[in-house]
Amino acid sequence: MNDVTINALDGSGSFQAYVAEPSGTPRAAIIVIQEIFGVNPGIRGKCDRWAEEGYLAIAPDLFWRIEPGVQLDPDIPDELQRAFGHMNQFDQDLGVADIEATIQAARARIDGGKVGVVGFCLGGRLAFMAATRTDADASVGYYAVGVDNLLDEKHAIAKPLLLHIAGADHFVTPDIQAAMHAGLDDHPKVTLFDYPGEDHGFAAEMGDRRSEEAATLADKRTSDFFAEKLTS
Template sequence: MPEITLDAADGAGRFACHLVLPKANPAPAVVVIQEIFGVNANMRAICDWVAAMGFIALAPDLFWRQQPGTQLDPDGGQGQWEKAFALMNGFDQDKGLMDIQTAITHARGMAGSTGKVGTMGFCLGGRMAFKAAQGTDSEANVSYYGVGLDGLVGAPLRGPVLAHIAEKDKFVPPEAQAAIKAGLDGNPLATVMVHPGVDHAFARIGGHSYDARAATIAGGRSAEFLVRHLGG
């Protein structure tokens, strides 16, 4: 499927987005937000899944300011993880959120778009999807095993968010999960879904922590959430 490039809002250059179109239009759009491994084969497969559900899928390269075109393998050994964590540690989240807003704005005005746009992110992308609910004009946001959400829940939400939490997430310990749930309790814009017995990245198909049951349940809830807020 095509790759498009967008101008960064701060004038720093242009960044690539992987684009997958649904069979029918007009359609709402979903900005798919990468893990720390870049817009790799897994993220592209998620874009295919999103498009198969009837949404325009657009995945921006958030690491373009450091290493454009990053595609790392989470099951490729320690070296791949070291590169991924180095990129994550060097990632400017404020500029990343700005790039996500650029992708949202582009998707809203695309030919064949209904103008409704949501986000869906995983791991680092799950954190950024939650930040998108606080700092962009997206109409729906799905966060899969977002890291560090306990430090974000104190800020108000601008748009609705569905947060998928893995009960055994080694990057989000029980005390952090409790803080997330407490911080969002009673917020009409927030839905928290805890998936029992699974680890971080339970929805990464083919990955070492993949759990088909939890991924299917989460996928169904995500689809319902996006359709409810974005339309079909």
């Protein structure tokens, strides 16, 4: 487990990414897209889990233009507010470009093999955007925020996309969930799973937000999805 440096596609600088490597030859690569809390221990833990399943896992520091290396704890009120501040400053288009740079770096490390992306919260939204704007081979979003205002991009989804929707998400309200279903249920490349009664952040690796049963189910579905789309 170590950090690597990746150059931004626009030549504006470079950023760090946490890398977890499997013990043998990688089955494929998975880009783990952070929440608004940076590449913190929870995101690093998710990379480590993917490495245990045989994948090369990379989590890019997408807030590098705001506060490089930031790692925040959602259970600490002051850090939660800092995270919201970073989210408000964050340029999502540049973030997607940084994800594309990370996909390219991952693909080079596995000799042109398949690369998936999985994101959480803001990262879930960015995973949807990666599905419409990058050449990722498969994408997964957990409790993605604001997808209702990205539905005009759905025609560009050419590779499989899986979205986990928290039924009691206080950031993704029932009207937004309904819009997601109305816009995506009939899309041949998109699968939606609902988790009734679950709140935003239910699959966090640690902390107060985690809901063990729902997290285990969603992670199993994600694992099966990537095994099918990236390794078969």
